[in-house]
Amino acid sequence: MPLIQLKIEGMTCGGCAKSITTALQSCRGVRSVTVDHNSGLAEIDFDPEQISVEQIKTAVAESGFDVIG
Ligand SMILES: [Cu+2]
Numbered sequence: 079m080p081l082i083q084l085k086i087e088g089m090t091c092g093g094c095a096k097s098i099t100t101a102l103q104s105c106r107g108v109r110s111v112t113v114d115h116n117s118g119l120a121e122i123d124f125d126p127e128q129i130s131v132e133q134i135k136t137a138v139a140e141s142g143f144d145v146i147g
Pocket of ligand 1: 091095
């Protein structure tokens with residue numbers, strides 16, 4: 079499965095990271111998620127036949143954070 083790394087802006091604590099993790103884990107096609115609020119980095123292992131990078135970015139945005147890279 080491909081792994082993408084996203085840079086996310088706006089996380090201030092572990093709760094923020096948890097919100098994003100929960101939002102992504104509820105997406106069909108997302109296999110595993112690691113989010114670190116200190117670095118602002120999220121690593122997502124996903125199935126490209128079920129979800130696109132754009133859809134993953136949208137899910138992050140809908141949880142209230144900005145994807146900046
Ligand atoms: Cu927070």
